[in-house]
Amino acid sequence: MTAVTEFPSDGAAKQPPITMLNPDFPFSYDHFLAHPAGLGSVPEEMYGTEVAVVGGGVSGLVAALELMKMGLKPVVYEADRIGGRLRSESFAAAKDVTVDLGGMRFPESSKALYHYIDMVGLETEAFPNPLSEVTPSTVVELGGVKHYAETPADLPEFFSHVADAWRAAVEDDAQFLEMQTAIRERDVPTIKRIWNELVPRMDEQTFYGFIAASDAFKKAGFAAREAFGQVGFGTGGWDTDFPNSILEILRVVYTDADDRHRRILGGAQRLPEGLWAYEPAEMKHWPAGTSLRSLHNGAPAGEVRRIRRAENGDIEISERWGRKATYKAAITSCQSWLLSTRIDTEEALFSPEMWMALERSHYMQSSKTFVMVDRPFWKDKDPKTGQDVMSMTLTDRLNRATYLLDDGPDKPGVILLSYTWNDDAMKWLSLDATQRMELMLHSLAQIYPDVDIASHVVGQPITVSWESDPNFMGAFKANLPGHYRYQQRLFTHFAKDDLPKHQRGIFLAGDDISWTAGWAEGAVQTGLNAVWGVMKHLGGECSPENPGPGELLGEYGPISLD
Numbered sequence: 330m331t332a333v334t335e336f337p338s339d340g341a342a343k344q345p346p347i348t349m350l351n352p353d354f355p356f357s358y359d360h361f362l363a364h365p366a367g368l369g370s371v372p373e374e375m376y377g378t379e380v381a382v383v384g385g386g387v388s389g390l391v392a393a394l395e396l397m398k399m400g401l402k403p404v405v406y407e408a409d410r411i412g413g414r415l416r417s418e419s420f421a422a423a424k425d426v427t428v429d430l431g432g433m434r435f436p437e438s439s440k441a442l443y444h445y446i447d448m449v450g451l452e453t454e455a456f457p458n459p460l461s462e463v464t465p466s467t468v469v470e471l472g473g474v475k476h477y478a479e480t481p482a483d484l485p486e487f488f489s490h491v492a493d494a495w496r497a498a499v500e501d502d503a504q505f506l507e508m509q510t511a512i513r514e515r516d517v518p519t520i521k522r523i524w525n526e527l528v529p530r531m532d533e534q535t536f537y538g539f540i541a542a543s544d545a546f547k548k549a550g551f552a553a554r555e556a557f558g559q560v561g562f563g564t565g566g567w568d569t570d571f572p573n574s575i576l577e578i579l580r581v582v583y584t585d586a587d588d589r590h591r592r593i594l595g596g597a598q599r600l601p602e603g604l605w606a607y608e609p610a611e612m613k614h615w616p617a618g619t620s621l622r623s624l625h626n627g628a629p630a631g632e633v634r635r636i637r638r639a640e641n642g643d644i645e646i647s648e649r650w651g652r653k654a655t656y657k658a659a660i661t662s663c664q665s666w667l668l669s670t671r672i673d674t675e676e677a678l679f680s681p682e683m684w685m686a687l688e689r690s691h692y693m694q695s696s697k698t699f700v701m702v703d704r705p706f707w708k709d710k711d712p713k714t715g716q717d718v719m720s721m722t723l724t725d726r727l728n729r730a731t732y733l734l735d736d737g738p739d740k741p742g743v744i745l746l747s748y749t750w751n752d753d754a755m756k757w758l759s760l761d762a763t764q765r766m767e768l769m770l771h772s773l774a775q776i777y778p779d780v781d782i783a784s785h786v787v788g789q790p791i792t793v794s795w796e797s798d799p800n801f802m803g804a805f806k807a808n809l810p811g812h813y814r815y816q817q818r819l820f821t822h823f824a825k826d827d828l829p830k831h832q833r834g835i836f837l838a839g840d841d842i843s844w845t846a847g848w849a850e851g852a853v854q855t856g857l858n859a860v861w862g863v864m865k866h867l868g869g870e871c872s873p874e875n876p877g878p879g880e881l882l883g884e885y886g887p888i889s890l891d
């Protein structure tokens with residue numbers, strides 16, 4: 330370990346930190362990872378056994394790395410590039426200026442994720458979210474009215490009423506403070522008591538329905554609900570999530586997933602690349618200096634097109650260009666939809682209930698458009714007002730959110746002109762990068778009429794719409810009302826020991842399977858679950874001093890509504 334991410338004090342320093350101790354399964358993945366007994370072991374005769382890992386994103390790579398440390402031989406298949414949704418791009422004119430097209434800001438509560446960020450020695454710094462301490466200024470522009478704020482107190486009182494209404498809604502109807510205290514204290518019985526009572530009551534409720542039904546927002550009126558949708562909390566507006574299950578939102582706010590974010594210097598893709606190249610100091614079977622990269626001679630196996638049960642009972646994986654191989658166990662970490670849409674997966678490998686869960690998955694769409702600018706000009710002061718000439722911006726115009734990113738006054742800056750979700754993202758889908766940029770600059774010109782943003786732009790814009798990429802088909806999963814049962818089946822599949830023989834040996838992992846899809850922490854956690862599943866399948870076990878996720882799932886895992 331070369332560095333340990335130092336988190337600044339949050340004023341609650343005397344209390345234990347909030348972690349992503351998810352209420353559905355409050356298993357301390359960070360403690361599990363830090364325990365000197367390790368994650369478990371397989372019998373020596375299994376050393377060198379190949380295990381297929383479909384997908385070279387963070388989940389697949391965490392799984393592959395931990396399997397390698399146990400002495401197994403992971404074979405990573407990747408359709409595109411190492412990194413998956415932790416994808417960074419450079420501007421052609423300045424290769425060291427990078428942007429993050431997928432995950433870009435990582436909550437401090439993501440303790441298992443930071444275990445790996447620290448392990449590969451990456452540096453991080455606070456991310457400039459709206460109104461955060463490191464954000465020089467924020468502009469909220471709604472209905473054509475612009476408000477400039479350097480701290481939340483600079484906004485009109487109306488906005489603090491909106492924030493109070495949200496705090497009251499989650500406190501009155503979802504025991505927010507008691508749950509956060511229980512998460513800080515890792516008080517599993519309290520977490521489960523609160524959550525197990527909420528799940529059946531809230532599973533069929535939308536986020537919007539929750540807000541509209543709350544006394545606090547009823548009193549505050551429609552204008553407050555509307556402004557809450559536009560301005561939201563933490564990262565900004567959340568109204569594109571209004572149709573999603575309120576359980577999804579509660580998980581995010583209980584675990585501070587939308588708060589206190591950090592970015593990885595040099596780009597988020599450095600994490601999966603770091604895992605790929607990492608040479609663990611302690612490993613079973615493999616000589617010092619072995620890494621995933623060296624085990625693969627520098628490149629992963631290719632795109633998977635078919636998964637079936639081989640005649641000898643193993644799992645057979647066929648690549649796009651024809652190569653076939655069989656494995657005693659396989660992990661799939663790609664978006665689970667791809668198992669039916671892009672990969673010819675033998676139906677008998679999963680039960681009909683599992684297929685229903687896989688296929689009912691609901692994905693968020695998401696689009697981002699970045700430009701590089703000559704310098705962080707937004708920090709110039711307007712001589713008339715003394716304010717920053719441009720600010721991190723939340724607006725009800727098409728752009729929705731504009732973020733300003735810089736690496737110091739003497740380097741080019743980056744503007745994330747627009748970061749959108751769902752309907753807002755779909756509005757950009759058919760436009761190319763230049764058309765998007767022109768429309769976005771037009772919107773910003775209405776908000777900042779005296780600033781010639783375009784004159785600072787250097788080179789070409791970089792844009793992404795995750796829903797149009799065939800290896801993803803969406804940004805990430807977000808459960809709709811009534812989807813809890815599906816999610817519970819997907820998450821717990823790794824530990825099922827009563828599956829019929831023809832459904833064994835294949836393990837799901839990745840963001841989709843997690844309770845906090847859209848946060849890389851969940852991708853890491855489910856990767857670790859799959860490692861546990863493979864280890865048990867191959868006759869291995871955890872040390873009794875460090876029981877794994879599968880051992881504790883029965884005790885305090887997600888309740889079943891089936």
Ligand SMILES: Cc1cc2nc3c(=O)[nH]c(=O)nc-3n(C[C@H](O)[C@H](O)[C@H](O)COP(=O)(O)OP(=O)(O)OC[C@H]3O[C@@H](n4cnc5c(N)ncnc54)[C@H](O)[C@@H]3O)c2cc1C
Binds near residue numbers: 406408795839846849
């Ligand atoms: C727009 C966006 C914003 C996000 N913001 C944040 C954030 O701010 N903070 C945060 O913590 N998280 C964020 N996330 C979520 C985070 O990026 C994911 O949780 C994480 O990267 C998912 O990792 P994964 O390994 O589960 O899946 P992936 O990264 O999707 O990896 C799966 C891999 O499988 C590959 N694959 C697909 N099909 C095949 C095939 N047939 N054969 C072989 N390989 C295949 C894909 O190419 C991909 O590399 C964001 C995601 C998106 C899209």
